[in-house]
Amino acid sequence: MPDTTRRWVLARHVEGAPTPEDFRLEETPLGELADGRFLSRVILGSVDPGTRSRLSGGDSYAGAMKIGEGIDGFCVAEVIESNNPNYAVGDLIAAGGGWREHFVSDGRGFIQKITDRRVPLGCWIGILGVPGLTAWFGMNRVAQAKAGETLLVTSAAGPVGATAGQIGKKLGMRVVGIAGGPKKCAWLKDEAGFDAVIDYKAEPDLTAAIKAACPEGVDVLFDNVGNEMVDRVLPLMKLRGRVVVSGQVADYNVEPQDRVGLKNTSVFITHRVRMEGLVVFDDIRQFGAAQAQMADWIADGSLKFAIEEFDGLESAAEAFCGLFRGENFGRRLVRVSQDPAA
Numbered sequence: 001m002p003d004t005t006r007r008w009v010l011a012r013h014v015e016g017a018p019t020p021e022d023f024r025l026e027e028t029p030l031g032e033l034a035d036g037r038f039l040s041r042v043i044l045g046s047v048d049p050g051t052r053s054r055l056s057g058g059d060s061y062a063g064a065m066k067i068g069e070g071i072d073g074f075c076v077a078e079v080i081e082s083n084n085p086n087y088a089v090g091d092l093i094a095a096g097g098g099w100r101e102h103f104v105s106d107g108r109g110f111i112q113k114i115t116d117r118r119v120p121l122g123c124w125i126g127i128l129g130v131p132g133l134t135a136w137f138g139m140n141r142v143a144q145a146k147a148g149e150t151l152l153v154t155s156a157a158g159p160v161g162a163t164a165g166q167i168g169k170k171l172g173m174r175v176v177g178i179a180g181g182p183k184k185c186a187w188l189k190d191e192a193g194f195d196a197v198i199d200y201k202a203e204p205d206l207t208a209a210i211k212a213a214c215p216e217g218v219d220v221l222f223d224n225v226g227n228e229m230v231d232r233v234l235p236l237m238k239l240r241g242r243v244v245v246s247g248q249v250a251d252y253n254v255e256p257q258d259r260v261g262l263k264n265t266s267v268f269i270t271h272r273v274r275m276e277g278l279v280v281f282d283d284i285r286q287f288g289a290a291q292a293q294m295a296d297w298i299a300d301g302s303l304k305f306a307i308e309e310f311d312g313l314e315s316a317a318e319a320f321c322g323l324f325r326g327e328n329f330g331r332r333l334v335r336v337s338q339d340p341a342a
């Protein structure tokens with residue numbers, strides 16, 4: 001067992017867009033492995049836009065982080081020492097280990113054993129992990145999406161948005177995505193099978209472009225971006241339309257008092273529109289069934305994903321900051337050590 005490991009901590013509370021200087025990489029002791037605990041070696045770690053909501057010191061549904069606290073993230077890891085009868089050396093797990101090289105766990109919290117190796121390991125913290133599951137439960141439980149409806153997805157090329165759109169296609173919907181830049185838009189149409197895509201960075205009149213792409217209106221808005229986008233789409237919502245509030249990536253870097261407020265709210269009355277957010281862990285008991293279905297779709301090639309790997313734990317802060325500049329193409333992961341099967 002190593003005496004120490006390296007991890008990223010919060011160096012200062014973040015104002016506006018995050019920068020690498022907001023984080024610090026430090027060496028930290030691991031201590032003795034007490035009874036009931038096990039030690040894991042991180043193979044791949046994730047950087048997640050939602051982490052930003054915890055970094056300013058203000059309120060967040062997941063709780064604000066303190067300076068010096070280790071940064072959140074999901075990881076795929078290998079158990080390398082164990083005093084816990086439920087986890088054996090060599091087990092591969094997906095867990096919430098954070099941006100670090102090793103972590104000790106008592107087996108509580110979010111930990112899943114990875115037994116299905118048909119798909120790349122990174123999928124277990126991507127399309128089969130929290131992003132894919134957010135899409136699955138957002139589409140199925142919250143939106144109750146149906147064949148023949150029109151789905152509009154924002155930040156459509158991200159791991160949540162791309163999965164939501166493809167689930168929509170599998171349900172028989174007409175799917176329109178909004179994403180930034182020609183590379184992301186081409187992937188959504190050519191690989192992920194979206195019916196129409198809007199490059200919001202190239203559109204002088206985004207509202208007109210959304211209207212043109214959704215001429216009959218929108219039944220389901222799956223929103224990852226935030227209030228400004230939602231307010232733009234609200235007038236286009238159809239009778240009994242649903243707005244799924246998945247994420248607010250455009251708002252995370254903006255102080256609450258400076259965020260755009262919703263104005264077009266009369267549609268909630270006139271069109272009986274429903275707007276509902278989700279926290280993916282509310283559906284944790286159903287994760288297994290959703291993952292089994294999506295793993296089958298990945299294995300048969302009908303569910304597409306993109307993974308972008310950064311090399312080395314040192315790159316985690318930079319990988320995270322790039323999410324807010326639209327630099328990620330799909331799920332951004334940090335390679336911390338090698339897959340034992342590689």
Ligand SMILES: NC(=O)c1ccc[n+]([C@@H]2O[C@H](COP(=O)([O-])OP(=O)(O)OC[C@H]3O[C@@H](n4cnc5c(N)ncnc54)[C@H](OP(=O)(O)O)[C@@H]3O)[C@@H](O)[C@H]2O)c1
Nearest residue numbers: 050155158159160179180224247248249250278279280326
């Ligand atoms: N509710 C839940 O339980 C839950 C769970 C997981 C994730 N989420 C949320 O789901 C959303 C999507 O997550 P993800 O992992 O798939 O990440 P993602 O969509 O890849 O997020 C990064 C992307 O967001 C877009 N973006 C960044 N800043 C923006 C801005 N100011 N305006 C518009 N777009 C901006 C960029 O794409 P473009 O280049 O296309 O602009 C960027 O590449 C996030 O908001 C996340 O917090 C929610």
